[in-house]
Amino acid sequence: MCGYPIILDLSGRRVAVVGLGAVGRRKALGLIEAGAKVVAIDPVGFPGPPPPGLTILAEPYRTEHLEGALLAFASATPEVNRLVVADARRLGILVNAASDPTSGDFSLPAVHRDGPLLLAVSTGGAGPALAGSLRDRAAVALGPSASGMALLLAELRPLARSRIPNATTRRRLFRRWADPSWLDRWAADGPEAVRSLLIDSIDHAAFGGDDPS
Structure with missing residues (x-):
């Protein structure tokens, strides 16, 4: 992926996370740390009390869940993720797809935060562990x-x-x-x-x- 790196100010912006498995929870928590208003959609809900800043919709995904979102994160099953990507494209919302990164609009770098310092490293999806x-x-x-x-x-x-x-x-x-x-x-x-x-x-x-x- 030939990407363009930016730092987004997500303070107070609505972001949709579909799927609250390990990947979805990690992304939701990172988005909350960045100040986003995160709406997470998963029929199972969130294990334990949700952290402040996270709204849980314990129901199957629907297109309407993306309305008003600046970004969408598809972190559910591959089938649901494909629906999320297609809906986000129709709505003009940038989307990240966990199961097939090349189908989304952006990938996430490996990030280190320390006070005002934010260090991000990306291999364009070629080697996340690297x-x-x-x-x-x-x-x-x-x-x-x-x-x-x-x-x-x-x-x-x-x-x-x-x-x-x-x-x-x-x-x-x-x-x-x-x-x-x-x-x-x-x-x-x-x-x-x-x-x-x-x-x-x-x-x-x-x-x-x-x-x-």
Whole structure:
């Protein structure tokens, strides 16, 4: 599959998940984590109390279940999945099909979340297990400093914008902040040392000085 990667903001958006086996439950929980309003359709229902954000329709799938959904996930039997894919196509809804990924519109990457950091790895469906292994290796290599650095930049970028009126100067500063060596400093010296250096770099850039780092 030759895909186009995007990060969707699903906050408050309706998403339909048809089938609540192991695959469907995993997808439903991931969608809830992303802020979606998940409607899950399965005659058997959900094992145990459903988590907040999940609406269960314990009934056989019908076309109407997809109405108003931004995305649809077909995670039931192959026969039901084919119906879901066909209905979603007629309704103009992007659909993911668990039993036959090539019949759907998109596949799901292997994902690692840590604070604001989201790492996604895909093999285009050629090797999901390989994608998971690569994700795990990358997550270990990045370590906790990557998400910590992302949180710190989210805090300091507005300060830099308020202190540095020149857009070109800000862009140069932000490029320096993106240097991977900051992750090494984080691991070696700790977050407060990095924070202090980044704030100093804002002060120097604001007054036209050199980067102190």
